[in-house]
Amino acid sequence: MKSWYTIRARASGAEVLIYDEIGAYGVTAKGFLAELGALPEGTPVDLRLNSPGGSVFDAVAIYNALKRHAGEITVWIDGIAASAASYIAMAGDQIVMPENAFLMIHDPSGLVMGTAEDMRTMAEALDKVKGSLVTGYVAKSGKPEDEIAALMAAETWLDAQDALDLGFIDRIAAPVTLAAAFDVARFRNAPPELVEAAAGPVEPAETAETAPEGVADGNTQLTPASPVPEPASSVADGNASSDAAVVRAEVIAHARAVIDLCRLAGQPQRAGRFLEEDASLDAVRAALLAARAQTDPEIFPAHAQPGPGPSARPWGDVIARTFRQKG
Template sequence: MANWYAIRARGTGAEVAIYDEIGAYGVSAKGFLTELGALPEGTPVDLRLNSPGGSVFDAVAIHNALKRHEGTVTVWIDGIAASAASYIAMAGDEIVMPENAFLMIHDPAGLVMGTAEDMRAMAEALDKVKGSLVSGYAAKSGRTPDDVSALMAAETWFDASDAVAQGFADRLIEPVRIAARFDIGRFRNAPPDLVEAIEAEPEPNAECDGREIEADEDTDAAAEGDPVEGAKDEPAATSDDPRPSAVTLPPSGAPPDPDAIRAEAIGHARAVVDLCRLAGQPQMAGRFLEEDASLDAVRAALLAAKAEAEPEIAPHHPQPGRSSAARPWGEIVARTFKLKG
C-alpha cells in the first residue's frame, strides 16, 4: 500500500514528511498515528508539509495527535499547505514558511447521494466539521471565529507574508524552489503566481523527482537520506513498471531514465485517480491502472458509465440499478419527438 507520509527518527528528534494528498490511495491516518505514537515521549518533531489537502477527517485526527504530542512540533511549509493540510499545520508550536510558500483555508466539502434526509445529514456533518476547523485556525491565529469562518467561506490563499501578518504562521525564511506538481485546478481562487510557478516547473529529472524541495539550510532538508525521497510510492509507479502507454520513451539509443519513467507513471496514475473522482467513480481507478488504460480510454469509459446511470422514471422510490419497469429519459424524449414528427 502506498504512503503519502514518512516518519523518520533522527539524532535530535523526528522528521515527518507529508508530501502528497492526505489519506490518498486508501491509506488512512491510522498508520500515521501509530508511527507517531511510537516515538519516545517528548521527542521534538519537524513536520514538513507540501500538500494540496485531502481527507478532512484524517487531517483532524493528525492535528489532534500532534497537539497531544509532548515534544515540540515545528512545521515547515515547503511549498503548499492547502485545505486539510493547512489545518494540520495549525498543530505546530512554530510554523515556518519560505517567502514563496502558500497556505489556504476553505470550507469543508463532501459528496452524498440519497434522500433529502441524507442531504440534511451531510449538511449538518459539514457544519460540525467546519466548527472544529474554525476553532483550530482561531486558536493559532488569534482571530475571532467569525473572521476565520468568513475567510474559509471565501477560500482564502495566504502567501507567507500574509500568513505571518494574520497569525497563521510565525516565521519567514528564504524562498525555496517549489518542485511538487499538484493539480490545483480544483481550487477556485488559486493565486496566479502559484499557478505560474507550478506550470513553469521543468519536468522531473534525476535530481528532482517532482516532489523534492530545495529548502533553506535552516530546514536541514538536504540532509543525507532525506525521507522526502520516499514519502510516497504511488500505485504502479515503480521503475520496473514503465507503463508504455503513459510514458514517453527516450530517443533511440539513449538509455531509459528510471526516475523520469517513474515520475511520468506517477503523473499518469494521479490523472486517472482525479478523473475517476471527478466523475464520482473513484472505485474504477484501480481497474484502469491495472489495465494500463490511456486517459482517453478512461474518459470514454467514465462517460459510458455515466450514460448507463442515466436518470429513470419509475413508479417507485428510485433504487440502484436499472429496473425492468423503468425507462431512461433519453428513450422517452426520443420517442416523444418521433411521435410529434
C-alpha cells in the same frame, strides 16, 4: 505500499513528512497515528508539509494527535499547505514558512447521493466539521471566529507575509523555487504562479533549516543544498521493521473496514471519529444501527413506498452482516 507520509527518527528527534494528498493510496490516518504514537514520549518533531490537502477527517485526527504529543512540534511549510494540510499545520508550536510558499484555508466539502434527508445530514456534518476547523485556526491565530469563517468561505490563499500578519505562522524563511506537482488548478482561487509552477522540481533555499532529504514516495522532492546526516536510528530499522509492518497492515485493514461500513450506512462523516476513538468493528456497527433506528421514519403500509421491493435485504441486515468475517 506507497504512502503520503514518512516518519523517521533522527538523533535530535523525529522528522515527519507529508508530501502528498492526505489519505491517498488507501492509506488512512490510522497508520500515521500508530507510527506517531510509537515515538518516545517527549520526542521533538519536525513536521514538513507540502500537500494540497485531502481527507478532512484524517486531518482532524492527525491534528488532535499532534496536539496531544508531549514533544515540541515545529512545522515547516515547504511549498504549499492547502485545505486539510493547513489545519494540520496549526498543531505546530512553531510554524515556519518560506516567503513565497502558500497556505490555504477553505470550507470543507463532501459528496453525498440520496434523499433530501441525506443531503441535510451531510450539510449538518459539514457545518460541524467547519466548526472544528475554525476552532483550530482561531487557537493559532487569535482572530475572531467570524473573521476566520469568512476567510474559509472565500477560499483564501496566503503567502508567508499574509500568514504572518494573520497569526497563522510564527516565522518567515528564505524563499524556495516552487513546483508542487499537485492539481492546484482544481481550487477556484489558486494563485497563477502556483498553477504555472506545478510541473518542475522544488529547490530549497541555501540554508540547512529548509533542506530536508528528498522524499522518494512523494509527488515532489526537495534536493538538499548540503548533505543531511543519516538518522542515528529509524523506526523501521532492525527487528522493529517486521513488527511495524504487521501493525501497519492491521490498522490499515481496520480503517478500511470502518470507512466502508460508514459509507454503506450513508454516514461517511462518522468514520474519522470512530478511528480516533479506536472503536472496534462491532462498536461501529452498533453505533450505525442505533443512529439509523433513531432517524428511520415510520412507514405506513396504506401508502405505496418508493424504492426497492420487499425482496431487497433490509439496510440493518446489510450493516449487521458486513465485515462479520473480517471482524
